[in-house]
Amino acid sequence: MVKVSKSRGKGSVNVEIQGINEVLQRLQKNQKRIITSKNIELVRTANFIQNEVQESIIGNRAEPKSVDTGTLGNSIDIKLEGKESAVIFPKREKYKNSDTTTEDVAKFMEYGTTKMKNPRRHFGNTKDRNEKKVVNKFKQAVNLAIK
Amino acid sequence: MAFSSSTFLSDIVLFIRNDLRTNITDPISSKRNSREKFVMTAYPSRTVQYPIITVKNVGMNIVNRLGMQSEGVWQSVVIEVRVWARNEKERDELTQEVFEQFRTNQFGTGSSTDFELHDFNLLSAVPIDEDGEEGIKSRVMEYEYKIVIDS
Numbered sequence: 001m002v003k004v005s006k007s008r009g010k011g012s013v014n015v016e017i018q019g020i021n022e023v024l025q026r027l028q029k030n031q032k033r034i035i036t037s038k039n040i041e042l043v044r045t046a047n048f049i050q051n052e053v054q055e056s057i058i059g060n061r062a063e064p065k066s067v068d069t070g071t072l073g074n075s076i077d078i079k080l081e082g083k084e085s086a087v088i089f090p091k092r093e094k095y096k097n098s099d100t101t102t103e104d105v106a107k108f109m110e111y112g113t114t115k116m117k118n119p120r121r122h123f124g125n126t127k128d129r130n131e132k133k134v135v136n137k138f139k140q141a142v143n144l145a146i147k
Numbered sequence: 148m149a150f151s152s153s154t155f156l157s158d159i160v161l162f163i164r165n166d167l168r169t170n171i172t173d174p175i176s177s178k179r180n181s182r183e184k185f186v187m188t189a190y191p192s193r194t195v196q197y198p199i200i201t202v203k204n205v206g207m208n209i210v211n212r213l214g215m216q217s218e219g220v221w222q223s224v225v226i227e228v229r230v231w232a233r234n235e236k237e238r239d240e241l242t243q244e245v246f247e248q249f250r251t252n253q254f255g256t257g258s259s260t261d262f263e264l265h266d267f268n269l270l271s272a273v274p275i276d277e278d279g280e281e282g283i284k285s286r287v288m289e290y291e292y293k294i295v296i297d298s
Binding site: 100107108110111112113114115117121124128131132 | 190191192205206208229231273275277278283285287
């Protein structure tokens, strides 16, 4: 609140701003709320994207699906890197009776090979489908935190 | 504008293909079948002689609209350039050549900026090695450019 009053001196005005401490307290409280909310949303979003990649692999999205994909689908994991990012990746697991790993298969599926000319792009398609949704989720989380 | 707003995706892919065709040396140019190309715009459907380079568009999205009452957009376009080689050494050499060509051809006449492709950025470069000595070694590079579509 700004209170303006005439001063006793000649040709001058006193301006008194009230409630600065309350505003600072509110901002500090909001900052804590926003950080907590952002951390929670990061984990939620990582889970959401993990689930979307798995759905893409098993064919529940309108895009190319992979065949015989239990091992690859189950290997999709989350790694939180610091407080700002989460990585969704295929955890390295060997297929039965083979030296091939889920990491290799994920790359082959994502980009194709000389023998597989139509890549499935499970990660790329998931990113394209959900990029704007993720941004909106974070915006909503911040808005809710400061309400 | 160097590309047409109705055909901008194919125009950009062709610009990049031609840039690479002109400036990257085919390691087997003397042996290559005259019907085959070293740089192409799709993964080969028939048997080819490696190494080859493929150029494809793999994504785009709107970064910003150019104003409330404007139909123009500031847009991002992602181009995949994939080097398919006979061994790791050849793969890495061609990868470097492609990157250097794009990096050093950003400004001036005939450059990417001259063609209205801005904000050159390499998003990723993932090696995809097929098994065995005969397996083709490739690297998938994703380049991002920003363009303005406003007409």
